Amino acid sequence: MQEQTDPPGEPSPGLVSTAIQAITQHIRSEGLAPGDPLPSEAAMTRQLNVSRTVVREAFRSLSAMRLIDMSAGRRATVAKLDTGAMSMVIEHGITTQQISVQQVYDVRRTIEMRTVALAALRRTDQEAAAIARSARLMRENFTNPETVMEHDIAFHEAIAAASHNPVFSLIVTAFSGVTRRTWVIGWRTRSSDEDQLKMIKGHEDIADAILKGDPQLAAEHMAEHFDKSVKALIDAGIA
């Protein structure tokens, strides 16, 4: 019962790919927003004249990329922007040694010099407070590296959020996974407490500049921070 004509164009990249396209196309043409429900698997099965197996693999693929949310019993829904897929791509690049940690840091530096400047210009008072709080928590927990790291990551993500451009947030957050794997190494090379506190001071300087609304100054502090971080990684011998 093949009805779905398979014109000339497509040599047949597989039914699943076709189903994935049909679903994304559905989202587009219906103008669905995050939270809106998608057709059930059964409905899609009928519409595409393929087995539920195919439809399910398509849904599951979109779910893996976090374009849709799935949960048992409920129909799938359109998902809010999420960094899941991007993180996995970056991690894949790292673990298969197609990209290096330094290359990621170079990209981060480029992006975060911009996010920090935008944050200084556009942050709300609440956002400025959140950024400052992350910096403060880094200092207060500085004997516990794991905790410092989490606040460090939250610090950078908060700055990205304050840039009010979700694409920046998306990218910065995608890199957080890599950061979690290398952060401690950089921390250890900052052998003395003094070095470590100096690094935390750097974060406070950034937070202050954002609070003051000085994009130039904020960018300078951020650049300095990254230069030191990269140096720490190089000293530690990270390729």
Add this chain to the structure above:
Amino acid sequence: MQEQTDPPGEPSPGLVSTAIQAITQHIRSEGLAPGDPLPSEAAMTRQLNVSRTVVREAFRSLSAMRLIDMSAGRRATVAKLDTGAMSMVIEHGITTQQISVQQVYDVRRTIEMRTVALAALRRTDQEAAAIARSARLMRENFTNPETVMEHDIAFHEAIAAASHNPVFSLIVTAFSGVTRRTWVIGWRTRSSDEDQLKMIKGHEDIADAILKGDPQLAAEHMAEHFDKSVKALIDAGIA
């Protein structure tokens, strides 16, 4: 060795997620490189004590993110870094109106001002030639917008490649899909041939600066190019 007991930790995030993790973990622990083969579905089925359905959905998910390559008859292999998943995330953000075209352009501007500077510093002669060629082809085909667009996209991707940082390439390429959807609109607002040729001239200036190895100049031309592009989009009323 198996007996994946399922005792305490995970309440049950779904067997598929577990399988996905097992596969990525396999890639990591075995130190697999692009092109290396993964275990067959049957092998995974035995190792994880789950049905082939689950294993297949896991493989298919990774394939959708382009972390692995699948094809009929052959075992799946580790994939080279690819922009597929990232593109879909960005497109999803656009079509569900969670991000705007302007926001994407701001990110592109930020990134490409860096890639162009790096390209000026690190490009090989071959890469410089490829960049210049794309610019030339834009001029030669300037009566055919579609063709100009494709060379424009190739131009920017070639610059990213010449930065010798694949993470930049990844991101720039991920945005190409969005560019394809909005490029023509910007082109049309450049009503006169003169305007259009001026825009092409901008690309040639960038190519020249890269050839000369002048990162400062290259970045300036790139900034100017983006400012004009964004202005064109705004004039066209793109939100």
Add this chain to the structure above:
DNA sequence: CAATAACAACCTGTCATACAGGTTTTCGAG
């Protein structure tokens, strides 16, 4: 009449099985 509890209908998660059609391996004929 309103609150609620039981139920029916629907939906997703997982499993088992089957078969078509690629790909790789093996092995025998020449």
Add this chain to the structure above:
DNA sequence: CTCGAAAACCTGTATGACAGGTTGTTATTG
């Protein structure tokens, strides 16, 4: 030793079944 065909594997898709979660409906009860 070479070459080609069968055998053994592997993925792609389909079908049917059942458990368990979710939701809307209905019947019971206060």
